[in-house]
Amino acid sequence: MSENVIISPTQYADYPALMPPEELAAMQRQAQRDPDGFWLQQAKRVHWHRKPRHGFKGSFSGDVSISWFEDGLLNASVCCIDKHLTDKADQVALISHREGQAEAEKLTYAMLHERVCRLSNALVHLGVEEGHRVAICLPMISEAVVAMLACARIGAVHVVLFGGFSAEGIAERIVDSGAVAVITASESTRGNKIVPFKAIMDEALCKAGADSGVRAVLVVRTSDAPVPMLPGRDYDFHDFVDSFEADFVPVVMRAEAPLFMLYTSGSTGKPKAVVHSTGGYMVWAAYTMGMVYHHQPGDVMWCTADVAWITGHTSVVYGPLANGGTTMISDSLPSYPYPGRWLDLVDEHKVTMLFTAPTAVRAMMADGDDVVNARKLDSLRLLGVAGEPISPDAWLWYHDVVGKKRCPVVDTWWQTETAGIVLGPLPGVQALKPGSASTPLPGLEMVIADTQGRPVQGPAEGSLCIARSWPGQARTIWKDHARFCQTYFSMVPGHYFTGDGARRDADGYYWITGRMDDVINIAGHRLGTAEVEDALAADHRIVESAAVGIPHPVKGQALAVFVIQRQNVATELTEKGISRLVSGMLGRYATPEAVYLVPDLPRTRSGKIVRRLLRKIASGEVENLGDLSSLNDPTIVQMLCDRVWSHM
Ligand code: WTA
Numbered sequence: 017m018s019e020n021v022i023i024s025p026t027q028y029a030d031y032p033a034l035m036p037p038e039e040l041a042a043m044q045r046q047a048q049r050d051p052d053g054f055w056l057q058q059a060k061r062v063h064w065h066r067k068p069r070h071g072f073k074g075s076f077s078g079d080v081s082i083s084w085f086e087d088g089l090l091n092a093s094v095c096c097i098d099k100h101l102t103d104k105a106d107q108v109a110l111i112s113h114r115e116g117q118a119e120a121e122k123l124t125y126a127m128l129h130e131r132v133c134r135l136s137n138a139l140v141h142l143g144v145e146e147g148h149r150v151a152i153c154l155p156m157i158s159e160a161v162v163a164m165l166a167c168a169r170i171g172a173v174h175v176v177l178f179g180g181f182s183a184e185g186i187a188e189r190i191v192d193s194g195a196v197a198v199i200t201a202s203e204s205t206r207g208n209k210i211v212p213f214k215a216i217m218d219e220a221l222c223k224a225g226a227d228s229g230v231r232a233v234l235v236v237r238t239s240d241a242p243v244p245m246l247p248g249r250d251y252d253f254h255d256f257v258d259s260f261e262a263d264f265v266p267v268v269m270r271a272e273a274p275l276f277m278l279y280t281s282g283s284t285g286k287p288k289a290v291v292h293s294t295g296g297y298m299v300w301a302a303y304t305m306g307m308v309y310h311h312q313p314g315d316v317m318w319c320t321a322d323v324a325w326i327t328g329h330t331s332v333v334y335g336p337l338a339n340g341g342t343t344m345i346s347d348s349l350p351s352y353p354y355p356g357r358w359l360d361l362v363d364e365h366k367v368t369m370l371f372t373a374p375t376a377v378r379a380m381m382a383d384g385d386d387v388v389n390a391r392k393l394d395s396l397r398l399l400g401v402a403g404e405p406i407s408p409d410a411w412l413w414y415h416d417v418v419g420k421k422r423c424p425v426v427d428t429w430w431q432t433e434t435a436g437i438v439l440g441p442l443p444g445v446q447a448l449k450p451g452s453a454s455t456p457l458p459g460l461e462m463v464i465a466d467t468q469g470r471p472v473q474g475p476a477e478g479s480l481c482i483a484r485s486w487p488g489q490a491r492t493i494w495k496d497h498a499r500f501c502q503t504y505f506s507m508v509p510g511h512y513f514t515g516d517g518a519r520r521d522a523d524g525y526y527w528i529t530g531r532m533d534d535v536i537n538i539a540g541h542r543l544g545t546a547e548v549e550d551a552l553a554a555d556h557r558i559v560e561s562a563a564v565g566i567p568h569p570v571k572g573q574a575l576a577v578f579v580i581q582r583q584n585v586a587t588e589l590t591e592k593g594i595s596r597l598v599s600g601m602l603g604r605y606a607t608p609e610a611v612y613l614v615p616d617l618p619r620t621r622s623g624k625i626v627r628r629l630l631r632k633i634a635s636g637e638v639e640n641l642g643d644l645s646s647l648n649d650p651t652i653v654q655m656l657c658d659r660v661w662s663h664m
Contacts, residue, residue, distance in 0.1 A: 021449065022447050022449055023415075023449075023450075024447050025424075025443075025444050025446060025447060025448075028423075031397070031424060031443060032444070033443065033445050034310050034443075034444070037446070040442060043458040047459040051072065053071075055071045055072070055085075056068065056069075058302075059085055059295075059487075061303060061338070062299055062302050062338055063090065063094050063095050063098070063099040064088050065091070065094075066088060066089040066090075068084075068086070068087050068088030068271060068295065069087055070085065071085065073086060074485065076485065076505055076510050076512065079497070080497075080500065080501045082485050082491050083272050084271065084293065085271040085272075085295040085299070085487070086271060086272055088270075089268050089269065089271070090269060090295055090298065091168065091169060092294055092297075092298050093132055093165045093166070093168040093169035093266055094169075095298050095302070095338050096333070096337035097132060098129065099338075099340075100337075100340045101129060105124065105125050105126040106124050106125075106126065107124060109124060109127075109342060110122070110158055110161055110344075111343070111365055112156075112158040112344075112346075113345070113346040113347075113348065114346070114347055115205060116205065121158055128165070130262040132162055132165045133166075135162055135257050135260075136169040136170045137260035137264050138256060139167070139172065142197060142232045143231060143232075144170060144197050145171075146269075147273075147274075148173070148195075148196045149172070149174075149175050149194055150163075150174055150175065150196065150197045150198070150199065151175045151195040151198045151230070152164065152176045152177065152198075153186065153201075153324075154199060154213070154236065154323070155179055155201055155347050156346060157238065157345070157347065158345070159236045160323045161323070161332070161345070163199045164276070164323070164333055165333070167276075168294075169264060170267055171267035173275065173276055173277055174275075174276045174277075175193045175276065175277050175278070176323055176324045177324060179204065179211055179216075180211075181602070182600055183216050183219035184220075184600070185287075185601070185602055187219075187223035187228075190221070190224050190230060191227040191228055192494070192495070193494065195228075195229065196230060196231055197233070197234070198217060198230050198232070198233045198234070199233075199234045199236075199253070200234070201213045201214065201235065201238045202214045203239055203241060203243075205347065206347070207349050208353075217233065230249075233246070233251070234251050234253045234256065235250055236254070237252060269294045270294070270295075271293065271295025272295065272491070273293065274291050274293060274294070275292055275294040275298070276291075276297075277494050278325075278432055280542055281535055281542040281543050281547060282503060282515075283546060284544065285549070285550030287547065288499065289493065290492075290494075291492050291493070292435055292490055293491055296488055297488050300487045300488025301334040301335040301338055301435070302334075302335065302338040302339055303436070303457075304330070304436035304437040304440075304457060304488070305331065305335030306339050307437075307457055308441075308457075309331075309339075309371075309398065309426075310339070311336065312368075314368070315342060315369060316344055316365055316367045316369070316395075317341055317342065317344065317367075317369040318361070318365070318370055319336075319371040320350075320372040320373070321371075323345070325432070326431070326435060327402055330436050331371055331402075332345060335436070344365055344367060348361060351383055355384075355387045356387040356390065359418075360391065362391070362395065362396065363392050363395070368395055368396060368398070369396075369397065369399075369400065370396060370398075371399075371401070372401060373402070373403045373404060373539065373540035374401050374404050374405065374406035374540070375540055375570060375571055375572055377406065377413070377418075378569065379570050380418070381413050381414075381417075382569075385417050388417050388418055393418065396418070396419060396422075396423050398423055398443055399414055399415065399419045400425070400426045401414070401425070401426075401427050401428070402427075402437070402540075403537070404539075404540050404573075405451075405528055406451065407451060408450040408451035411425055412450050424441070424443035424448060425450075426441055426443055427441075427452065428453060432542075433504070433514075434488060434489065434490075434514075435489070437457060438462075438482070439454055439455065439462070439526050440457065441455065449523075452525045453527075453528055455525060456526075459486060461484045462480065462520075463480075463481040463508070463511055464477065464479070464481070464520050465478050465508045469507060469509070474520075474522075475519075475520055475521055476519070476520055477517070477519040478518075479514075479517055480513075480518040480526070480528070481507075481512060482511065482512040482514065483510075489512070515533050516528055516529070516531055517531075517532045534546060534627070536565030537573050538571050538572070538574060538605060539605070546563075547606075548561070548577060549563055552577070552579065552597065552598065555589075556585075557585045557587075558594075559580040559581065560579075561579045561580070562617055562625050562627060562630055563576070563578075564627055564631045566631065566634045574608075574609035575608045575609055576608060576609060576611075576612070577610070579594055579612065579614065580614060580617065592611075594611045595611050610634065610663060612656070612659050612663070614656060617630070618647055618649075618653055618656065619647065620647065621646065621647075621648050623648070626647065628642075629641060633656050634660060636661075638657055
């Protein structure tokens with residue numbers, strides 16, 4: 017029933033809407049009529065050393081090429097810091113809350129400038145040059161933001177790695193990216209667990225061995241615990257960096273120079289790094305965040321994403337800072353050490369815009385309304401979500417209970433590859449439909465394609481594609497442009513294919529139906545099932561495995577793994593052991609929810625595993641298994657159902 021709710025913008029009469037609906041419509045028309053003119057106008061949102069005169073150049077066909085603002089020159093750290101020093105030097109740019117510390121750290125734009133400059137000098141002193149890659153693997157502490165911006169200032173390409181990756185996963189990414197330096201921490205706390213960042217990094221660098229080009233490791237000491245340091249390679253971050261000069265002349269970059277690379281999961285086993293440009297990305301971050309979250313004086317934006325994800329890049333760092341806002345980070349968990357922890361932080365720091373993943377909304381919902389009602393939450397003006405589908409029920413709970421029906425909820429759809437919001441409503445301007453990511457921002461031409469890859473008009477369901485380039489689009493996959501073309505541009509010729517399915521309703525609103533490839537989304541974290549299967553294949557006791565996504569009440573999806581064990585091995589595998597194997601190889605976030613040791617898997621006559629069936633069996637959806645006659649051995653299905661049921 018809640019699928020049909022429509023909330024009119026008049027419900028938020030006091031909301032500081034960005035523009036009247038007619039202006040939005042005019043903007044849509046202008047973007048359609050003259051895309052280059054439109055984007056060149058949007059490019060004025062950021063500071064250029066040389067303003068661009070050209071918009072888009074390139075093609076979505078053949079050997080895809082994408083370039084924006086090619087004659088423009090800029091530096092991303094200037095867009096985020098120096099641009100604001102004349103009128104906002106003393107405004108807080110970054111609030112960094114750390115669990116267990118009495119006072120949050122607050123950095124004004126002037127202080128952020130100073131810290132970024134010192135680190136820029138330090139990195140250059142260590143031999144980091146323009147175009148070099150620097151791996152950043154840090155918890156949510158101010159140094160993470162400083163590190164990204166310092167890389168940008170010297171023209172180095174940052175590669176932020178998630179602290180939840182295993183040593184194996186970090187090693188693989190450090191080698192693939194060719195990072196020359198690493199910025200990490202001694203350790204961090206996650207709830208009641210200690211995450212030993214430095215020990216994991218040491219193990220990763222040891223695994224990477226001679227394949228790693230890392231010459232220096234800067235270590236932020238986050239506690240008094242002793243940290244082993246390798247002389248000549250490891251430096252105590254503050255001891256080393258704080259003595260450098262507090263000024264650094266930014267390196268002027270071409271618009272197309274890469275700003276960062278970010279690893280994400282796809283349908284093949286190897287994680288891929290998508291590459292984002294400086295000019296297009298900065299314009300895009302400023303535009304998307306400016307349109308949906310436009311900062312007002314006094315606003316505090318808290319996007320709870322980890323900096324290692326695209327949401328952390330755009331909604332924590334580049335978007336809010338490009339727009340001169342105040343951004344907040346925290347290493348806390350929504351309900352630890354007690355339910356309502358995040359809500360207390362909202363009250364304490366007077367957060368006005370809260371942006372999180374649907375998983376966190378579901379977790380807060382499970383804690384109950386009383387927890388929310390015991391807090392004031394009167395500073396909030398806007399609530400947002402991204403990263404995974406949110407059900408109309410969870411949306412309405414967020415809106416009614418957390419937002420007290422006063423704050424619009426923006427459900428924004430985007431991807432690591434799109435770098436910023438693609439689908440999302442303008443709060444106070446457009447009607448909201450709980451469960452729908454609304455409509456495209458001006459300048460984005462969305463297409464729904466049918467099973468033959470043909471664009472369809474009007475209300476329709478199919479694969480979600482984008483017909484024309486946008487400035488923040490990923491330019492390539494690092495060292496594998498062929499894979500870039502194949503993954504994103506071969507499905508619907510001349511279009512970018514998102515990997516998602518979607519339905520467009522009669523009002524032009526989009527409803528995401530989920531991934532169409534073998535990527536699953538666990539608590540907003542993308543994981544390729546092939547990555548899991550590749551990790552398991554490395555163990556000689558495993559003949560074959562199949563990983564599938566199953567629904568999970570809080571995480572959205574969880575991982576289920578079916579494993580065929582080799583006969584007569586000396587030490588047999590247990591289901592727990594397999595679970596540990598996966599988390600050890602990929603990271604804690606990939607720990608399977610269920611592991612089934614099975615004698616065989618359902619296959620077609622040609623031997624292909626029928627994943628569709630495994631998904632249904634693992635989810636307990638056994639009423640509608642479909643036609644089994646094409647299977648090589650249909651009896652296997654009953655055996656698998658019995659196996660799964662005995663666990664449920
Ligand atoms: C999914 C996260 C439904 C989608 C920003 C996409 C969503 C993938 C939404 C990208 C949403 C993202 N509703 N699904 N509002 N936003 N997704 O690269 O499947 O970590 O392809 O970027 O998350 O995940 P990524």
